[in-house]
Amino acid sequence: MNVHEYQAKQLFAKAGIPVPPGEVATNPAEAFTIAEQYNKPVMVKAQVHAGGRGKAGGVKYAENAEAARVLATKIIGMDIKGLEVKKVLVTVAEDILSEAYVGIVLDRATQRPVIMVSSAGGIDIEEVAAKTPEKIFKLAVDPVVGLKSFQARDLAYKLYRDISQVRQAADIIMKLYNVYWECDASLVEINPLVTIPGGKVVALDAKMNIDDNALDRQSDIAAMRDIDAEEPSEVKAREADLSFVKLDGNIGCIVNGAGLAMATMDLVKRYGGEPANFLDIGGSSNPRKVVAAMSIILSDPNVKAILINIFGGITRCDDVATGIVEAYKELNPSVPVVVRLTGTNEKEAEKILAAMNLPTAETLDKVVKKAIAMAEVPA
Numbered sequence: 001m002n003v004h005e006y007q008a009k010q011l012f013a014k015a016g017i018p019v020p021p022g023e024v025a026t027n028p029a030e031a032f033t034i035a036e037q038y039n040k041p042v043m044v045k046a047q048v049h050a051g052g053r054g055k056a057g058g059v060k061y062a063e064n065a066e067a068a069r070v071l072a073t074k075i076i077g078m079d080i081k082g083l084e085v086k087k088v089l090v091t092v093a094e095d096i097l098s099e100a101y102v103g104i105v106l107d108r109a110t111q112r113p114v115i116m117v118s119s120a121g122g123i124d125i126e127e128v129a130a131k132t133p134e135k136i137f138k139l140a141v142d143p144v145v146g147l148k149s150f151q152a153r154d155l156a157y158k159l160y161r162d163i164s165q166v167r168q169a170a171d172i173i174m175k176l177y178n179v180y181w182e183c184d185a186s187l188v189e190i191n192p193l194v195t196i197p198g199g200k201v202v203a204l205d206a207k208m209n210i211d212d213n214a215l216d217r218q219s220d221i222a223a224m225r226d227i228d229a230e231e232p233s234e235v236k237a238r239e240a241d242l243s244f245v246k247l248d249g250n251i252g253c254i255v256n257g258a259g260l261a262m263a264t265m266d267l268v269k270r271y272g273g274e275p276a277n278f279l280d281i282g283g284s285s286n287p288r289k290v291v292a293a294m295s296i297i298l299s300d301p302n303v304k305a306i307l308i309n310i311f312g313g314i315t316r317c318d319d320v321a322t323g324i325v326e327a328y329k330e331l332n333p334s335v336p337v338v339v340r341l342t343g344t345n346e347k348e349a350e351k352i353l354a355a356m357n358l359p360t361a362e363t364l365d366k367v368v369k370k371a372i373a374m375a376e377v378p379a
Contacts, residue, residue, distance in 0.1 A: 001210045002049040006089045007224045008206035011183060015175045017190075018202045022091025031072035034090040035065035041093040044071040049229050050081040054123055058085060061093055086228060094202060099192035100159045101125050101136075102173060104180045106187075112140040113180060115147070115173065117155045121192040147177040159193070160201075168201040169193070183221060184214030233277075233296045240292035242281060249274025250375050252297035252306040252335075254290070256281050256315045264309050267364060273372040276303045283314040290323025294331055305336050307371035309364060312343025321349035325356065336374040340367035 003011075009019045021038065024047065025031035035042045046058030053059050058080050062068035068090055078085045101121030107114040118136045120128045128135055137158045141147050149170065156169035172193065180188045189207040196202055215222040227235050237244030243258065251273050255261035258280050265275040277297060281289045297303055310320050320341060327333070338359045341349045353360060359374075361367035 001212055001215060001222070001225055002230075003208050003210065003221065003224050004047040004049070004087075004089075004226060004229070005045065005206050006047060008188075008208040009203070011179055011208065011221075012176075012190075012203055012206050015179045017172055017175050017179070018200065019206065020092045020094055020202060020204065022089050024087050025072055025090050026087045027076065028069045028072040031088060031090050032065045032069035035062060035068035038090075038092050042068050042090050043093045044068050044075060045089040045091065046075050046078060046080060046085040047087045047089055047229075048080050048083040048085050049226075050083050052123075053080060056080045082231075083229060094194060094196045094204060096192075096204070097195045097197065099194055099204075100169075101128075101189075101191045102155075102159075102169075102176060102193050103187070103189040103191065104177060104185075107140060110140050112143060113177070115139045115141060115155060115177065117158050117173070119159050121194075123191075125191055141177065146181075147174060149174060152177075160195075162199065164199055165195060165201050172201060172203065179208075183208070184211045184218055185209060186211045233299055236292070236299075237279070237296050240289065240296075242279060242289065242293055242296070244280075244293075244296060245278040246300065247275055247277050248302070249276040250302050250304040251371050252276045252279075252300065252303040254279050254281060254293045254297065254306065254308045254310075256283065256310050256312075256320075260309065260311055264307065264364065264368065267368045268307070268372065271365075271368055271372055273368070273375065276300055281315075281320075287319050287323030287326055290320055291327045291330060294324075294327040294333065298331055298333055298335070303335055305338070305371045305375035306333065307367060308337065308339040308341075309367055310339075310341045310343070312341065312346060312349075315343075316345045317341040317343055317349035318345040318352060321352040324358070325352060328356065336377075338367055338370040338374060340364065 006024050013019050023034045042062050044060050044062055046053050060071045062071050072088050075088055099121040101118040103116045104113050116138050120135045152170040152173040156166045159169050160166050185208055187209040190203040192204050194202055194204045231246050233246055253275050255264050261280045268275045340361045
């Protein structure tokens, strides 16, 4: 689960991390009122779950309250990477003397949180990582022992020479690690971490991703979820208890089991196709899950063919076949569908599908090749 910048800053501030004052506005009038109360220049920042907001025109400097109102009028309603901006953060603009980067992410290879810092922070941190990786310093933290103060200081020395700023940065890194751990985050990030006149170190931006599997014990954070800011198909999939991630290809995939879904997508890529999604219906044999899966995939205009690949264990092939029949009756798919069903009750499934004259395949290779061929045929 993603949280907005203003929400992440609320969690940061609660942990004692210094952030500039700011409030959220949902319309230009609110932006004016917020900026007026600060009585100083502000930044008007689009709140969407997408990177590159600044480059897209979603982060602007306003000299006064009226300028903030005008900018909010332009930014609210803006499309940034397919997401509509519905709110903006109006926050005090700081005079920036230097920019740095601090982030914590889970490294699945080592099964440890990894803290990354760089004195070359800012909007081009991805370019820094790609072209000059030596400017990024990393520390894998033992989750049993936790982050020690001397480790935080060592990282802070990679960012600053001034001892006062080193101490401030070390304190922020310690508190950021606590936020990461206590909030069950999969990612926390300050980019940029800035110094301002007077030598103070401040978290100018904030980003957090929360592990969905931990939301049952993070009720306050779960309440922050902004469904309007999420991909509609992913919201619908979550409500249907489906594991779904939208991609940019044209072959919709319906599979049972995450491992088989990944293998199916890999094979689609190997044979020259592009998967439109990851979709795992899980071990359930409920036909309605198949209907929901088909509905979600058909809502993607890029999809030119649908590949259904089921290996029946707990999942019964005949129930999946029944779901396919129900989906055809309710949704009347306008794109071709090819099916591979093998395992529990596959003979019964074959009889159900035979009446529909749907293309089928016996092996994974064959079903993938058929799907690619179907996607390439003009509608």
